[in-house]
Amino acid sequence: MAATTSLSRSLFRASKSLHSLSRSCILPSSTLRASSKPQFQSSALSQLGVSAIPAQSFVRNYVTAQDSQPKPAAQSASGPIGGPGAPRPPKDDKLKAWPFVLIFLTGALTFGYVLEGKKDKPKSMPAVGSSSASQGLPKLRDDGPIFKPEDVKVIFVLGGPGVGKGTQCAKLVKDYQFVHLSAGDLLREEQSRAGTEYGELINNFIKEGKIVPMEVTIVLLENAMKRAIDSGKRKFLIDGFPRQMDQALKFEEVVVPSQFTLFFDCDEDTMSQRLLERGKTSGRADDNPESILKRFRTFKETSMPVVNYFDGQKKVVKVDGGKTIDSVYKDVVAHIADRLK
Numbered sequence: 001m002a003a004t005t006s007l008s009r010s011l012f013r014a015s016k017s018l019h020s021l022s023r024s025c026i027l028p029s030s031t032l033r034a035s036s037k038p039q040f041q042s043s044a045l046s047q048l049g050v051s052a053i054p055a056q057s058f059v060r061n062y063v064t065a066q067d068s069q070p071k072p073a074a075q076s077a078s079g080p081i082g083g084p085g086a087p088r089p090p091k092d093d094k095l096k097a098w099p100f101v102l103i104f105l106t107g108a109l110t111f112g113y114v115l116e117g118k119k120d121k122p123k124s125m126p127a128v129g130s131s132s133a134s135q136g137l138p139k140l141r142d143d144g145p146i147f148k149p150e151d152v153k154v155i156f157v158l159g160g161p162g163v164g165k166g167t168q169c170a171k172l173v174k175d176y177q178f179v180h181l182s183a184g185d186l187l188r189e190e191q192s193r194a195g196t197e198y199g200e201l202i203n204n205f206i207k208e209g210k211i212v213p214m215e216v217t218i219v220l221l222e223n224a225m226k227r228a229i230d231s232g233k234r235k236f237l238i239d240g241f242p243r244q245m246d247q248a249l250k251f252e253e254v255v256v257p258s259q260f261t262l263f264f265d266c267d268e269d270t271m272s273q274r275l276l277e278r279g280k281t282s283g284r285a286d287d288n289p290e291s292i293l294k295r296f297r298t299f300k301e302t303s304m305p306v307v308n309y310f311d312g313q314k315k316v317v318k319v320d321g322g323k324t325i326d327s328v329y330k331d332v333v334a335h336i337a338d339r340l341k
């Protein structure tokens with residue numbers, strides 16, 4: 001709806017511009033050449049996805065074409081032309097021409113607009129920080145998953161804050177050559193990337209233990225997956241994601257359905273101790289008692305429904321995360337060995 005409104009606004013402005021051009025086209029060519037301003041309003045053009053340059057060159061071509069035409073009688077310097085007996089063009093000839101100019105320009109603009117739309121449009125979602133993502137959140141595609149589950153394997157790794165997801169993923173990467181993508185790490189990286197427009201937003205959500213809007217996280221994940229796939233990888237551990245139902249549904253809809261979810265279970269006291277210990281050196285804005293409480297709450301209220309949802313599809317492998325690092329890992333391998341190849 002908003003896009004339609006903005007397009008109609010652009011068309012209205014462009015038609016105004018066209019109107020003024022068509023008026024200018026019936027001015028003597030010297031008037032056009034003398035003008036330092038393009039005869040199109042470039043803002044209207046850019047909104048249509050057409051730069052001012054083609055418009056200017058159109059004007060230039062039009063002027064050149066005008067110059068190469070036989071001079072109308074009234075403008076010629078020589079001969080009796082223009083004299084009383086000279087043939088005169090009908091008075092309203094120029095006025096008759098402008099609807100054709102208008103039709104031609106509208107066609108050219110529409111063609112340019114379509115071309116422009118196709119030229120640079122990525123087949124995937126826009127990169128976070130790209131100009132196409134500059135208004136609000138990145139827009140997610142809605143044309144089905146970009147990867148096939150036969151080609152790209154995704155295991156979601158979930159569990160409470162500090163349960164040991166990252167620690168276990170690192171071990172699986174070493175032994176089974178997974179690509180480990182931590183949604184939290186990708187968000188922190190984006191937050192500190194120079195020029196990002198999402199830094200403040202991400203920072204606020206993380207500090208409050210809340211879930212960053214899925215548009216940002218899914219784009220970051222998809223971009224990271226594409227980079228890995230380009231270098232020949234196809235097995236992914238997606239750690240700390242999906243944390244909310246909308247993320248789970250959307251990721252499977254537009255990126256790829258997951259194979260299963262590895263879920264680490266543990267009591268809050270144990271997780272809290274681990275996080276406070278980690279907080280002594282991690283430098284993380286959320287490894288403090290206040291944020292930890294908020295993260296626990298978000299986990300129970302928002303992330304557990306995701307685990308339950310996949311459990312309902314018999315796609316959850318649950319492992320006790322309260323044991324030592326090595327015992328947990330042994331359990332992981334025992335539970336999913338047949339699926340790790």
Ligand SMILES: Nc1ncnc2c1ncn2[C@@H]1O[C@H](COP(=O)(O)OP(=O)(O)OP(=O)(O)O)[C@@H](O)[C@H]1O
Pocket residue numbers: 159160161162163164165166167168184240274275277278321322323324325326328
């Ligand atoms: N089984 C374990 N026993 C004791 N300490 C552990 C165990 N697993 C991980 N840790 C330690 O607990 C801390 C948190 O672990 P880790 O970063 O892997 O958790 P996480 O689930 O990825 O956390 P977050 O959700 O906050 O990213 C780390 O300091 C890690 O070394």
Ligand SMILES: O=c1ccn([C@@H]2O[C@H](COP(=O)(O)O)[C@@H](O)[C@H]2O)c(=O)[nH]1
Pocket residue numbers: 161162182183184185187205206207208209210211212213217239240241242243286295
């Ligand atoms: O999908 C996600 C994953 C994470 N977040 C935010 O990041 C922090 C930290 O995540 P860790 O996995 O513990 O590194 C988390 O509390 C959320 O605020 C997110 O929004 N979406």
